[in-house]
Amino acid sequence: MQSPLKAYKRANGAWGLRNQVLILPMHSALSSTARAIADSSDGAVAISHDWSGEKDNDLARIIFTLSGYASNPNIFATVFLSIGSPEEEQIIKGAQALGLTRFTNLLLPEIGSMEKLQQQALSIANGYVKEANSEVRVDAPWSAIVLGLECGGSDALSGITANPALGVASDRLVELGASSVLGETTEILGAEHLLAARAIDPAVGKKIVEMVARYEDSINYEGIDIRGAQPSRGNIEGGLSTLEEKSLGAAKKAGNAPFTGTLEFGEIPQVPGLYFMDTPGHDIEQLAGFGAGHINVVVFTSGRGTPTGSAIMPTIKVSTNTPMYESIPDLIDLDAGTIADGIETLAQVGDRIFNEIVQVANGKLTKAERGGHHEFALSRMYKTVVK
């Protein structure tokens, strides 16, 4: 099938499905300013976060998350707001190494006042927006799509409606040459050996099992036994009989395709294919990892509904049940509940999701984009230590 995609080609060969101008604060104290600049701009976006330069065990994770995010191919240019620390320099160098070519770094101590910083950043951002708007999309191959698979607020229908329907769309995209990334290590616990069996080689399978074991060890350390009580009483009442079944229900977002490789949190896939990325179950932290890993479009299945979106990645929301879709139509893009009601087949809903991904890739705005939902959270492994 000929690719109908049109996208923005970046200098390093990556493809952008959006052409965003990102205002990136490098310190928590600059977060509100970054938001204010984006709000008064002609279309720039901002994220905010709570890192204040702490140099603790999470420093490397935070630096590469921000470097990766700032250089996501959906970004035309990034305006960094800095307080002038060596770590900020590292973040910018990292972003350049990952493909960021257009950026400006504004240092508060050099500029001297928050007001001036805001004015300068606004004027630079508006200049970038003008340039970005004049750039045209060009014909792109299927490999331009790097899809992130996410679920949150799952219900008894997730595993039979939205998740396997998304799997149908993911399989089709992977078959055509796109990339697709399954995250949420916590969700595949119990099915990791089944996913490992689908790896293209034993080394990849071994890595999937290791990533889950590593996660489980960290949870055990916290004194939480996540495996023993699964599936829960509520799961069993809903019809789930084994832990494998529950985890397969989440993992089916990734369909049946073989796993090409594994990715650490925020790592960028190098060749097209299906990947497993080690991410936390927290939706917003996971989205940050996807953004840092240069994923450029996300499909998010939900049973309870969520406004979650991203400043840089269009996020398509799919409901697992029709009542939820009908109760918050301004947040949810597609309904997969029709499968449970026997109205549509998995293949039909999979088709609708596939078509929506293609349209969104080509510029159709998702409901989260229209609503301006720009969530971001840094993922930490350790307690924050102020030195």
Place this chain on the structure above:
Amino acid sequence: MRKVLILDPRDNIAVCLADLAEGDVVQQDDITITVKNKIPRGHKIATAEIAKNDGIIKYGERMGHAVSPIAIGEHVHVHNILGDRLSAEQV
């Protein structure tokens, strides 16, 4: 309206989309099944004869095994199947 959902052609179970009662006949997607016992919506029904220790296949993947023989049309749940892992905890 479909009464059951077959997730993968390799599966030996289907998911019930409505509460099914003993004696109900499900006819769709080239299968005809007479329901053997009451099965709630969201629960599984056997679409093939399953021997003791046979795998239970859902989504085309093995989600556990039968601890007793299961006939076509029977409810498939914690009373007659177990996960392949953690069986001890579940028993």
